[in-house]
Amino acid sequence: MTNRATPARDRLLAAADELFYARGINATGIDAIVERAGVSLATCYKHFGGKDNLVTAYLAERDEQWRADWEAVIAESDDPLLALFDALERWWTTTGHRRGCAHVDATVELTNPDHPALAVVAEHKRHLLGRLTEIASAEGFSAPAELAADVLLIYEGTLTTLLLNITPAPFTQARRLAAARTSR
Numbered sequence: 007m008t009n010r011a012t013p014a015r016d017r018l019l020a021a022a023d024e025l026f027y028a029r030g031i032n033a034t035g036i037d038a039i040v041e042r043a044g045v046s047l048a049t050c051y052k053h054f055g056g057k058d059n060l061v062t063a064y065l066a067e068r069d070e071q072w073r074a075d076w077e078a079v080i081a082e083s084d085d086p087l088l089a090l091f092d093a094l095e096r097w098w099t100t101t102g103h104r105r106g107c108a109h110v111d112a113t114v115e116l117t118n119p120d121h122p123a124l125a126v127v128a129e130h131k132r133h134l135l136g137r138l139t140e141i142a143s144a145e146g147f148s149a150p151a152e153l154a155a156d157v158l159l160i161y162e163g164t165l166t167t168l169l170l171n172i173t174p175a176p177f178t179q180a181r182r183l184a185a186a187r188t189s190r
Contacts, residue, residue, distance in 0.1 A: 015053045017043040022064040027108050031061055031115045061112065062123040068108050069130045072097065076137075086141045087153075087188050088181055090134075090161055095177045098168060106169035107162075134158055142188075153188065160184050 012020075021042035025034045036057050040050050054060040076093040083089035098104075105111060109127040116123055135158050142150035142157075164180040167173050 014043065014045045014049050018045060018050055018053060018060065019064060019067050022060055023068065026061065026064055027105060031112060036060070058122055061116070062126055065109060065112055065123050065126040065130070069126060069133070073133065080141070087138065087145065087157055088184055090138065090157065091164065091177055091181045091184060094161065094164060107165045110165070134161070147188070156187050157184050160187070
């Protein structure tokens with residue numbers, strides 16, 4: 007059931023988030039999103055101009071949510087570098103998102119190298135690396151960019167491990183690996 011009090015653009019983004027993530031971008035047509043959002047096709051085109059822009063907005067919105075969640079966990083953490091894994095665990099256990107990274111998934115699905123959503127994906131990953139580098143630098147590590155790249159690699163591997171369900175305790179394992187890498 008659609009909440010008509012929620013603006014149409016927000017309902018479209020919520021429907022896109024749900025359907026693109028669960029079914030895949032290529033397998034989900036605009037009609038399904040419009041139906042789920044309870045809006046007309048004209049309303050969708052008014053807000054987004056087409057599916058490519060809707061996909062781009064969906065990924066940008068997801069990135070914004072992830073950044074806010076991660077920053078909240080960083081603020082609560084005694085170990086800001088390892089907070090990445092705490093944020094991932096919280097995201098994984100509270101959102102119901104079980105298909106891995108939506109941004110990586112989009113990269114696999116969007117075969118047109120000029121698709122506008124790929125810029126959002128690249129920025130999402132650049133932000134992860136940049137923020138980790140900032141944290142490592144603030145924590146006084148001697149090679150913050152190298153450390154950040156290593157932690158990001160562990161994070162990306164954790165996402166794949168979660169998706170494939172191939173280790174019994176991926177969050178514990180990821181934290182242990184990252185902690186070993188960040189020990190001085």
